[in-house]
Amino acid sequence: MASTACLRLPFLPARTSSCSSRSHRVPRxxxxxxxxxxxxxxxxxxxxxxxxxxxxxxxxxxxxxxxxxxxxxxxxxxxxxxxxxxPRPLTSADLMDAGGEGLKVAYQGCPGAYSEAAAKKAYPNCQTVPCEHFDTAFKAVENWLADRAVLPLENSLGGSIHRNFDLLLRHRLHIVGEVRLAVRHCLLANPGVKIENLRSAMSHPQALAQCEYTLTEFGIEHREAVDDTAGAAKIVAEKMLQDTGAIASFLAAEIYGLNILAQNIQDDKDNVTRFMMLARExxxxxxxxxxxxxxxxxxxxxxxxxxxxxxxxxxxxxxxxxxxxxxxxxxxxxxxxxxxxxxxxxxxxxxxxxxxxxxxxxxxxxxxxxxxxxxx
CATH class of the missing domain: 3.30.70.260 (ACT domain)
Structure with a gap:
């Protein structure tokens, strides 16, 4: 299993303009x-x-x-x-080019996260940049470590992602597109583990809530919340947990070598997340x-x-x-x-x-x- 890491920017300074002229400052x-x-x-x-x-x-x-x-x-x-x-404003032609070829696109989460799938849907030929936090993804674009960011804004079941609403007001990035992704949760576990062996489910809090009824039907009693769905799959795989399953995507199962015990386990099949596409321009x-x-x-x-x-x-x-x-x-x-x-x-x-x-x-x-x- 390949080692993966998320981008961290603990003390990254804000980008400043090289021009000292007062007339070139961006107005508030x-x-x-x-x-x-x-x-x-x-x-x-x-x-x-x-x-x-x-x-x-x-x-x-x-x-x-x-x-x-x-x-x-x-x-x-x-x-x-x-x-x-x-910087130079984007045109519609800039956004509808060859699938974002050559672009670096930041997203929150580990490889295999739904946000990465949304980034690939928005820019099929892009290079994705995993970030530990939403704020890190904003800063990655601001500081030219990435060209775009694709971040969740609203889920049809869980509602608005308020953290990103707040970050939009704090950072000077521009929304340049929107992409919607159907969320299809899978129950993942290490090879040899069966559903009846599971006592706990690990995932993002919203994913756990979206699968509550199904998990109860499976007899899985305990819930463990982590930062993102793919991160849960990574933890289950790295720690070789035998009594804990992860709720994540089929792509996460492939990346971290887990078996898919059940597919489409969300309680409501119409589970869609709306993502915003952000740029400096x-x-x-x-x-x-x-x-x-x-x-x-x-x-x-x-x-x-x-x-x-x-x-x-x-x-x-x-x-x-x-x-x-x-x-x-x-x-x-x-x-x-x-x-x-x-x-x-x-x-x-x-x-x-x-x-x-x-x-x-x-x-x-x-x-x-x-x-x-x-x-x-």
Missing amino acids: ASSIKCCAAGAGTSSVSISSAASREGVGAVGADGLVGPPVPVPDSPAPAPASRDLHWL PIIPRTDKPFKTSIVFSLEEGPGQLFKALGVFALREINLTKIESRPHKKRPLRTADNNSTPLKHFDYLFYMDLEASMADPKTQNALGNLKVHILD
């Missing part, structure tokens, strides 16, 4: 961060423009709704000021192909604020495919001034996916309208 993102997806998926940061006073209830595009900031020039604002200082949004745009923002406190935020898209017939909220980590819990009023809520970040391109004027108008309501 404002309260709205957008990730536009399409034939590829790109991400850009939208810089807030100050709104002019006296704007009525009719938007800049003629739609009735909450007040809209009116630009000084009739020309639409650029999708992002960041684009002027980033953004993709240029277009209007001649279907695009998805992902945004994150926070709102001012008050009744109807979320309704107004959603309304700016509904009025322009922009379809929303996902909305989710998470407590804002950088804002403390709001408390009452006295004991007579109950504890107030957190400030929240709202994550939203739109079926729209940043190159479409109505999308830019909608985001301009949204900026009236966001919390800076």
Whole structure:
């Protein structure tokens, strides 16, 4: 069995620009961060423009709704000021080339992980780079140790992978594509071990949860959680465990020399994970192909604020495919001034996916309208 290792970057410094000119610094993102997806998926940061006073209830595009900031020039604002200082933007042709030949693609986990399968599906001819943690994969691309990263964003059973949502806000990588992978779990064990010999199952916590009913039917009582599915297979093989099986892919069985005792053991057969493809360079949004745009923002406190935020898209017939909220980590819990009023809520970040391109004027108008309501 070949020895495998994951990339570790414990003290890797952040990459700095060689230019000392102040005018070449990348501007900080404002309260709205957008990730536009399409034939590829790109991400850009939208810089807030100050709104002019006296704007009525009719938007800049003629739609009735909450007040809209009116630009000084009739020309639409650029999708992002960041684009002027980033490396050369990618085009759809860059993303649809010869299967990523020559690209190094980082993923989290050991060889044989589902994330590696997703990377190979996204870039069939790429060289995969296993990373110990999600953060390591982000840093590998930022520091030019890899060209792309393919990381999970959402599972049809387990929901969102919140860690990667948080890392998207901390790192300056751009979403340039999306790939979906059907997850087919297998029960793996060392040669000679049978299902009736197993007392414990080892895997990622989500994989264990997705196979709970089947494992119980097999009479496997104990569960042991590890960082990833392929890592579980590696541990079972290296330690020659006789009473513990791993839940992982058939590829992991081949890599680590394990037998497949059962296939498709997930309780729900429709088990799909959505992965994002990340790059240092953004993709240029277009209007001649279907695009998805992902945004994150926070709102001012008050009744109807979320309704107004959603309304700016509904009025322009922009379809929303996902909305989710998470407590804002950088804002403390709001408390009452006295004991007579109950504890107030957190400030929240709202994550939203739109079926729209940043190159479409109505999308830019909608985001301009949204900026009236966001919390800076």
